[in-house]
Amino acid sequence: MTQSKLELADPVSGKKAELAVHPGTIGPSVVDISGLNKAFGAFTYDPGYGFTAACDSKITYIDGDAGVLLHRGYPIEQLAEKSSFMEVCYLLLNGELPGKAELDTFKTSITHHTMLNESLLRFFNGFHHNAHPMAMTSAVVASLSAFYHDSLNIHDPQQREVFAHRIIAKIPTIAAAAHKHSLGQPFIYPRNDLDYCSNLLHMFFSVPCEPYEVDPVAAKALDLLFILHADHEQNASTSTVRLAGSTGANPYAAISAGVSALWGPAHGGANEAVLNMLEQIGSVQNVPKYLDMAKDKSSHFRLMGFGHRVYKNFDPRAKIIRAMCYTVLEKLGSTNKPLFELALRLEEIALKDEYFVSRKLYPNVDFYSGLIYSALGIPRSMFTVMFAVARTVGWVSHWAEMISDPAMRIGRPRQLYTGSPRRDYVEIAQRSR
Numbered sequence: 001m002t003q004s005k006l007e008l009a010d011p012v013s014g015k016k017a018e019l020a021v022h023p024g025t026i027g028p029s030v031v032d033i034s035g036l037n038k039a040f041g042a043f044t045y046d047p048g049y050g051f052t053a054a055c056d057s058k059i060t061y062i063d064g065d066a067g068v069l070l071h072r073g074y075p076i077e078q079l080a081e082k083s084s085f086m087e088v089c090y091l092l093l094n095g096e097l098p099g100k101a102e103l104d105t106f107k108t109s110i111t112h113h114t115m116l117n118e119s120l121l122r123f124f125n126g127f128h129h130n131a132h133p134m135a136m137t138s139a140v141v142a143s144l145s146a147f148y149h150d151s152l153n154i155h156d157p158q159q160r161e162v163f164a165h166r167i168i169a170k171i172p173t174i175a176a177a178a179h180k181h182s183l184g185q186p187f188i189y190p191r192n193d194l195d196y197c198s199n200l201l202h203m204f205f206s207v208p209c210e211p212y213e214v215d216p217v218a219a220k221a222l223d224l225l226f227i228l229h230a231d232h233e234q235n236a237s238t239s240t241v242r243l244a245g246s247t248g249a250n251p252y253a254a255i256s257a258g259v260s261a262l263w264g265p266a267h268g269g270a271n272e273a274v275l276n277m278l279e280q281i282g283s284v285q286n287v288p289k290y291l292d293m294a295k296d297k298s299s300h301f302r303l304m305g306f307g308h309r310v311y312k313n314f315d316p317r318a319k320i321i322r323a324m325c326y327t328v329l330e331k332l333g334s335t336n337k338p339l340f341e342l343a344l345r346l347e348e349i350a351l352k353d354e355y356f357v358s359r360k361l362y363p364n365v366d367f368y369s370g371l372i373y374s375a376l377g378i379p380r381s382m383f384t385v386m387f388a389v390a391r392t393v394g395w396v397s398h399w400a401e402m403i404s405d406p407a408m409r410i411g412r413p414r415q416l417y418t419g420s421p422r423r424d425y426v427e428i429a430q431r432s433r
């Protein structure tokens with residue numbers, strides 16, 4: 001598609017601007033608004049960046065109206081059915097599906113970066129026993145820069161690759177250490193004979209006093225959940241990583257900023273909030289009462305796991321996770337079936353309700369995922385950490401894409417100023433307050 005132009009004219013002042021329009025491979029074009037300020041001295045105004053393209057990217061494409069999600073062009077449904085999390089990591093980082101030798105080399109590299117420096121491991125003992133695991137995770141991820149100085153030079157492609165493999169490899173070890181600290185149990189070291197998800201489950205659930213066998217059904221379910229959470233375009237935490245990274249901050253600090261942004265209940269914290277909400281609702285009889293609360297702005301109650309800034313159709317990931325619930329909960333003998341049935345009924349009732357239909361509020365990735373994490377034995381407080389484990393590859397991929405772009409500039413949004421006009425200082429004796 002060729003580039004076109006947008007003519008803008010102010011009939012009052014007679015000022016004109018010609019704005020370049022850039023087409024994407026697929027999806028909406030973008031209007032380059034830099035000429036707007038030159039011509040009219042104005043900024044664009046888009047609180048929450050709902051209609052602003054902050055960058056161009058080749059990693060993920062979302063069509064919110066059609067419920068489409070592509071990673072490097074591959075539909076999420078096909079990756080979920082045919083790929084593995086390690087293969088999706090390679091794809092997101094490198095842009096192409098790996099050959100067998102490339103995938104084996106990649107997996108070997110990840111496997112050999114899973115251990116944490118012993119001094120770093122001792123950080124966990126400094127946290128209070130009831131510290132939220134996301135607090136521990138964000139702190140320890142940022143602290144990686146204090147230990148691994150051979151991967152801080154953001155201008156060196158080789159150091160960028162070492163960073164990428166190191167953080168993807170260590171984030172499960174950090175998650176497991178946070179979990180073990182919360183339990184007061186000894187840390188369990190990673191094993192090089194286990195695959196990525198089996199290793200995480202081993203570090204979570206092994207104890208020194210007896211053998212632990214990872215359930216392959218659980219490992220496969222986790223692998224699929226991680227594929228579904230790996231990346232999602234310019235979401236809040238990924239945009240945070242890009243903004244932090246654009247200052248030249250070290251990559252571990254940028255990823256730690258992403259962990260913190262993900263924590264909020266409007267974002268990655270929703271999976272934990274959904275389970276709390278389902279338990280609060282308790283039974284189908286209470287659903288109408290809670291839907292009324294969700295419609296009443298003064299209640300400050302929202303239907304967690306519902307709605308999305310981009311998807312105005314079913315989140316394709318939610319559909320896949322809902323289907324997983326039917327098989328995985330059965331196979332794992334989960335006690336979550338009543339909550340799953342409640343979630344299904346809640347979805348069914350909400351999607352017939354005008355408030356939700358008119359606002360195009362559908363279940364998102366977080367609505368069903370907690371039911372599976374819980375069936376795997378993962379405590380609710382760890383759900384958002386699991387999201388962070390999976391999303392780390394997405395954050396790293398976007399960070400690397402930005403850092404390797406020669407045109408990269410520090411991110412610095414502007415504002416509409418609505419405060420006081422200029423005024424002079426008043427001595428305290430003259431103040432009326």
Ligand code: SDX
Binds near residue numbers: 267304305
């Ligand atoms: C993730 O961006 C991503 O890609 C994120 C993510 C990823 O993979 O990175 O997909 C992961 O964060 C999923 C979203 C998880 N969050 C939740 O499930 C929390 C509950 N959902 C919402 O708070 C909300 O839907 C957001 C935050 C997800 C989206 O917020 P928006 O786009 O700012 O939507 P909005 O607040 O402008 O809502 C539009 C209307 C409003 O009503 P009106 O002012 O038009 O009357 O819909 C209402 C909202 O009050 N609304 C809800 C609602 N979500 C929106 N009302 C009740 N319950 C809800 N969940």
